[in-house]
Amino acid sequence: MANNDKIQRGALPIPDLAYTGTVTYDATDPDTHYPPIERLLPPEGAPNVLVVLIDDTGFGASSAFGGPVQTPNFERVAAAGLKYTRFHTTALCSPTRAALLSGRNHHTVGMGGITEIATSAPGYNSLRPNSCAPLAETLKLNGYNTSQFGKCHEVPAWQASAVGPFDGWPSPGNGFEHFYGFLGGETNQWYPAIYENTSPVEPWGTPEEGYHFMADMTDKAIDWTRQQKSLAPDKPFFTYFAPGATHAPHHVPKEWADKYKGKFDQGWDEVRKETFARQLALGVVPADAVLTERSPGIPSWDEMSDVIKPALARQMEVYAGFLSYADHYVGKLLDAYEELGILDDTLVYVIIGDNGASAEGSMHGTTNEGFTINHMNEIESEEYVAAHIDDIGTPNSYNHYAVGWAHAMDTPYQWTKQVASHWGGTRNGTIVSWPNGGVEQGGIRNQFSHVIDVAPTVLAAAGIPEPTTVNGVTQRPYEGTPMNYTFGADAAEADEQHTTQYFEMLGNRAIFHKGWTAVAKHKDPWLASSHGLDDDVWELYNVDEDWTQSNDLAAEEPERLAHLQQLFLIQAARFNVLPLDIRSAERMNPDIAGRPALITAQSQKLYRGMRRLSENSSINIKNKSFTVTAKVEVPEGGANGVIVAQGGAYGGWSVYGVGGKLAFAYNLLGIQLDIVRSDAPVPAGTTELRAHFDYDGGGLAKGGTVTLFADGARIGEGRVEKTIPFQFTFDETTDVGVDLASPVSTDYAAKGNEFTGTLDWVRIDLGDDDHSHLIDDEHKLAVAMLKQ
Known part of the structure; x- marks a missing residue:
């Protein structure tokens, strides 16, 4: 590696200095001399950096910190480094991520909540000021290669579309040269909504073909690392690896959940006691620590009915399998580093949770979060959950575990995710290793630390100063405290340096x-x-x-x-x-609130090739009448396949051809599918197809009459008995000419459902009978919070 220690790195980008020597007329003149071009590299000895951020995992989940879930690869990192027992997050997803990647408190960088509830107040607008350049940008401008894999959830809601702007996206706005992952708070692990940089891409297969996002993102991270070390072996990298695990939906191959069969039949109260005993034995809590009482409002295991207890135990088996599965793939990434000979030269952070465990799954858990966000919990009775026990974790579910399990996963602390006042919401087990960087192996550190400490720690390890200016903008200093003082073998008793922190x-x-x-x-x-x-x-x-x-x-x-x-x-x-x-x-x-809205018109025209439009960037057709019109050309023999679809197998609607006929399908949360088909096939040459939904009115989630037309002629009519009032799905999208991810209708499969005719555009027009004003505002906030 070239010795770049004399480079002035305080102002970024590092200025290009003009040549001030002699300029000759002839390049062959003996006096012709120019210094050789040198590649920009970080200071000599700067490590590779891997930051692993697990999602929605409490202090008491991983076996590395006494939990019941076996995470041998987290323990492998701990054996090569240090466990931090008093590391803290912000109690919520987007704020923790924004703080981690900026080195500043979450309100400083505008992320006082999740992006979906942003206001115009500086601490809550979800817009990182340009005076707070992200860590990845600083590293990139100092010669690092940078990459992010997995979850983002930092893009302002009104910027999360194909037209940007991309200032808040991982690439290019947040400093990452490469991004492969999803933008929102969660995604279907079987049918994810993936972006590569700023372009949507599709998974390589279906669940039946063996696809799962955790495995996919790991393969992509390994491929990126191998290429980086092949082409620039002397250039270090910064990789931010942020799985969707273990955020809901808890999707995992059945064999991984089955590893825990019977392990949680004793219930959450006993699991807390067992976990606490292991924590005492491991020394991750002191000998005089007290196991806190169950937080108010959370039922005891004995209060739960015998009808639902088997399903509750299965919820936890699936969650445990999901965390073990994530640990397994973190291990595969570490194996790849080891094969490349770079693991010992890599500063590794494993942060086991961006907040405490999630208590957003209701008191008896759910097989589909759509029931909760759409105020349809009455459908999902205890008997319903019990009857669908075998669906939990599979592609037939969108599941989340019960509140009692979340509390148990936060052992020994009070409360859970969202509760920033107590350690159950903010204390997350964290592991740091760097064998060639002087980090003690196999130790425990009890000094107070916070997620804003990661960025200054990385810069200190790399020998890179905090920049004073970036792109001409004076920078606000980092607000975290470097943790490097705790790394050495003699640092266990060092006085803690992060002494004040608000939450x-x-x-x-x-x-x-x-x-x-x-x-x-x-x-x-x-x-x-x-x-x-x-x-x-x-x-x-x-x-x-x-x-x-x-x-x-x-x-x-x-x-x-x-x-x-x-x-x-x-x-x-x-x-x-x-x-x-x-x-x-x-x-x-x-x-x-003072934030922009992406879609405000009463009509939206979509063109062929427009796909993966989030629910936020699609016109809202819920609780009102609407008309879908498509300009098409039907070939001889009729057309099949999807003209336009929104949502998927857990909720949504679709207009498509089947057997040459026109069809409209409405999927009610996966429990009811109403399909209206035309009386006869659509004639060849037809240039306009239309489906009109006449809402019954009288409140939210009512049904309606569907009428189908071809070139103005009525060709079919039928009923949709009940509709979805608030949100179709968390991450499935509006697609023109195809239904991506899970299919709305059983009339077609997840693959091969493209429209076989010629499609020019689709227009959606809203009626004037909107009943959305009847939505309870408190529930709107609850829906938003379930998205993070």
Whole structure:
């Protein structure tokens, strides 16, 4: 590697310096001399960097931290490095990712919540300021190759379409030269919505053919790494590897779930006790730690009915299999590094969760999250869940486990994801290794650390300074603390350097300062806000003596509590946390919230080749009448295949040809499929096909009458008995000329359903009978929160 240590790296891009020597007339003149061109490389000794961020996994899940789920590859990294027992996230997905990749607090970079509830306030607008250049950009401009695989969920909602802008996308806006993954908060692991850089791409196969996104993204990461080391072996890389695991839907091959058969029949209360005993034995909690009581509102295992207990146990078996499956593929990536001879020269972070375990799956879990987001929980009774036990985790489900399991996966702490006030929402087991970088092997570190510490740690390891300017913009300093001081064999007792940290999410808030925390939980994850901020009850914990926040000292030390409450307000003002925002209705209305909306018209025209349009970038046809018109040419012998489809097998609608006839299908959450077909085949040469849905009215989710037309002539009519009121799916899309991913209708398969005629355009026109004003605003917020 060239010695670039004298390069001035404070201003990025590094300026091109003009040649100031002698210029000759003839290149053969002996005085002709120019310095050789040198490739830009980081300082000598800069490591490769791999950051693995697992999704929705609590402190008490992985066996590396005493959990019941076997994760031998996480333990493999721990054996080569250090376990961090007091590493913290933000309690929510998008904010943690934005903080990780910027080195600043999540409100500083505009990510006070998820992108779907952005407001115009600086701490909540989901727009990273250009004064906070991301880590990947800094590394790239210092000579690193950069790549991201897996989940993003940082793109502002109104920018997540094929026309951008791409400032907030992983590539090019967030500094990654290569991106392969999905944009939203979750994706169907069997039928994912994948982007490569800024272009949608399709999976190589179906579930029946062996496809799963976890395996696919790992193969892509391995291929990228091999190519990078083949073509530029002396150039280090930064790879951000962020699986969809273990966010819902918990999709995993059956054999992986079956490894845990019978392992959770004892229920979540006993699993918490068993996990805590292992944590004590491992030393990831101190000997005097206390197992906290079950958080209020979460039922005990004994309170659950015998009807549903087998399905509840299966939910956890599937979740455990999913985490083990993710661990297996992290291991495959590490194996590839080892084969390339680069593992010991790689700084590896394995952050086991971007927040605590998710309590968004209802008290008895769900086989399809669509029931919850569409207020159709009455369909999914305990008997329904029990009857569909064999679907959990398979392509026939869109499943999530019960709240009790989420709490058990956060052992030994109180609360879960979304609850930034307590460690159950924010404390995530983290492992760091770098054998050739002086990181102790097999140790434990108890110093306080936070996700904003990762970026400054990476720069310190690489010998790269924080930039003062990037692209001409003066930079805000990193707000994290480098963790490098904890790496050495003699650093276990080093004084912690990250001594103050605020937490805030949805009104749940806390302040950590020099061994104490003051915390105020505003709302439960499964409930809406029900009172004002000033009515919140603050608790006080001495976390140096009370590891798990089990002994509230607020009544005993009111002066200390008041001091910490004041400190929280100072930090909140400093880092754009104010104004605290617990609103629901206002944040769901783009006009009031002050954010753009991508689609506002009453009509949308789509052209051939337009595919993978997210629900956010498609006109909303729910709770109203609408008409779908297509300009086509039907060949001799008739046309088959999809003209336009939205959604998939778990909910959506489709207009298509079958047996030469025109058809309209409406899929109600995978439990009911209404199909209306024309009375006779569509004549050859037809230039306009139309399907009109006449909404019954009288409220939300009502049915309607479908009428089919060819060149203005009525050719068929039928009924759709009930419709989806809020959201078709989490990640399936609107596609013109084909139905990608899982199929809406059973009339065609997941592959080979392209329209066989000539298709020019499709237009969707809305009626004037919109009933969406009847949607409860609190439920709108709940739907948005389920997306992260």
